[in-house]
Amino acid sequence: MQSDNPSAAILVIGDEILSGRTREGNAHHLAQVLTATGINLCEMRVVSDEQDQIVDAVRALDSSLGGKYDLLFTSGGIGPTHDDITADAVALAHGTLAEVNDAARAILQERCDRMGTELTPGRLRMARIPIGARLIENAVSGAPGFSIGNTHVMAGVPEVFRGMVAWLIPQLASGRPVQSQSIEVRRGESEVAEDLKQLAASFADLSLGSYPFHDEKGWGTNLVVRGLDPERVEAAMTALKQRLAL
Amino acid sequence: MQSDNPSAAILVIGDEILSGRTREGNAHHLAQVLTATGINLCEMRVVSDEQDQIVDAVRALDSSLGGKYDLLFTSGGIGPTHDDITADAVALAHGTLAEVNDAARAILQERCDRMGTELTPGRLRMARIPIGARLIENAVSGAPGFSIGNTHVMAGVPEVFRGMVAWLIPQLASGRPVQSQSIEVRRGESEVAEDLKQLAASFADLSLGSYPFHDEKGWGTNLVVRGLDPERVEAAMTALKQRLAL
Structure with missing residues (x-):
């Protein structure tokens, strides 16, 4: 099928998919949204929570880094725990570093204030964003995703992922729906x-x-x-x- | 997690996954089997029914071709229709050609005889196997999969895929189950x-x-x-x- 529509890939990050513990569903959801939008999904990958794996995949798939596709969407690995390394790995792939982002911190602080909880070091970890990235809104649980180059980084929790997709996709240049x-x-x-x-x-x-x-x-x-x-x-x-x- | 277990990747071939029409399930099933067997699944990919995409992925993932993993399992694209190009693409990746395999043809002929149907050109297409490959038994619908190098090629229809997995995996060297x-x-x-x-x-x-x-x-x-x-x-x-x- 010939098409001038933008090309795209999805990169899912998470050991739980590879171990068979969790059946992948976010890529399936996004595939449907992209088809309806007129963005041509060409490839999906799932890799483990390992820095080299993530960096290699981002570089191979994001055209702004010499990779294959116009757009790259990722899912997973941006939570508060030690194995959530997506922000650092994506930053590295794009030749920058992740650090606490003021706007992201403000979002998390406001949410903690409202819920009467503390902005712990774990929660603050979710405000670590690659320098130069733009935030992706998370209407479900606060902690934002981000876009850098042509890479759009979203959460792995299905409800949060879907919320981010709903916010992000209408803002992207798209083609004719299939x-x-x-x-x-x-x-x-x-x-x-x-x-x-x-x-x-x-x-x-x-x-x-x-x-x-x-x-x-x-x-x-x-x-x-x-x-x-x-x-x-x-x-x-x-x-x-x-x-x-x- | 340190491990001397063999490493593996799964390559799913099929436009229907990328369009969002079908939710991938074969890779999820195999992931569970591999974890239970002691084979360390490191990556999954989904690519479209395009020769270049399949060839590139097989070369990137099969260690016998200089790729990343000890074992590569594929799902999809070995049926009788014009868009089933996996046998040819995998053959090309391994530097050989697919042609009608005598043993595979005999399996299909025997099945057609038993069911009183004809071995049409479409059905015979399913006997096209890369030269030098070993057959993978298909107890469900006859048409075999095959193994070449470290690449193990199986069907996309879930019942058939599961039957092939059940036949193949016990024959592979495996490690300690996780x-x-x-x-x-x-x-x-x-x-x-x-x-x-x-x-x-x-x-x-x-x-x-x-x-x-x-x-x-x-x-x-x-x-x-x-x-x-x-x-x-x-x-x-x-x-x-x-x-x-x-």
Whole structure:
């Protein structure tokens, strides 16, 4: 599928995903938001809470550092504990340092005052932001994310991540949202492969995908047509139905 | 956490994950199996059904090609349709070509004979295997996966993927399974951060993680201790409970 839409990657940081303890969900949520917005998600990565791993991935994925994509979104590792090293690692990748940010500290102090708690060293750790970064608002629990270069750093807690995504994405330059149509057929993928291949040749501007599944009724396949032009998507789906005599 | 266990990465191939249409689950399943087996999963990636993306990722992740990890597992892109290009891309990464494999063809032919269907060009496409690769058994739907170098290529359909994992993993050299203990506390992560940090300094051979969550009762944190020696894990959990007066 050809597209002038911005390209993007998601980097999830956290041992709990790699150990299988937690099933990743933030990248899935953001993938849906990006598709609806017109940002072309090209890659997801999950790495552990280790500085080298994070630095290498940020440099490989953020175009402002010579990496592959226009935008990089991260999730995880910006909390108050010793294994939350994302702010430092992202700062290092961008050739700077993380230090306590006055605006972030004020947000945390205001929240602590309101809740009658103390701004402990652990909480203050969440105000450590790379020098030169812009804050990402956290309406859920206060502690902000941040943007530096083309890297946008958000929290791992799902509610907080979603809040940050809702605040951030509308502010980014985006392209034309991807249109899609899908149809479920009760046939194996092999039985539709040839028709799909021939159709793909006639609609090179679109992406035609087939996704087999198995349920209590046996095998079936979901056929999905995606593209930027809704009329072309409609035309391809019509042609597909004719070919398959649906 | 120090470990002599083999290191591993998972590469998921499929536009449907990146578009947000499908939530990834195979990598999560395999992560749990690897942790229980004693294989140290260090990275997950998801890339689109594009040859360059797959080739680059395989070369970056498979140590037999100069990549980062002892083992690489892939999921997706080995079906019968035009967008199933994993066999060709993995072959290319390993400096060889995919062609119809006699043993794989025999498996598919036997299955077609049994089901009274024909071995169509689409189905035969699933017998295309890189030259020199070893087959991975598919007890669910016949069409095999394969292993070449340190890359192990499996299907994307969850039932088939799980069947292949169950067949493959016991045959791989593995290490000591990771032991873990966890405890849930009804406190914010900030309130346990300092205790956790001090404990981590005394148990440098273990991995101590904290995973905040939010539910109808408010904020809580799961604290997880992981390591290879069950007695050390037990000792750290006991010390943690004492520190937190649990």
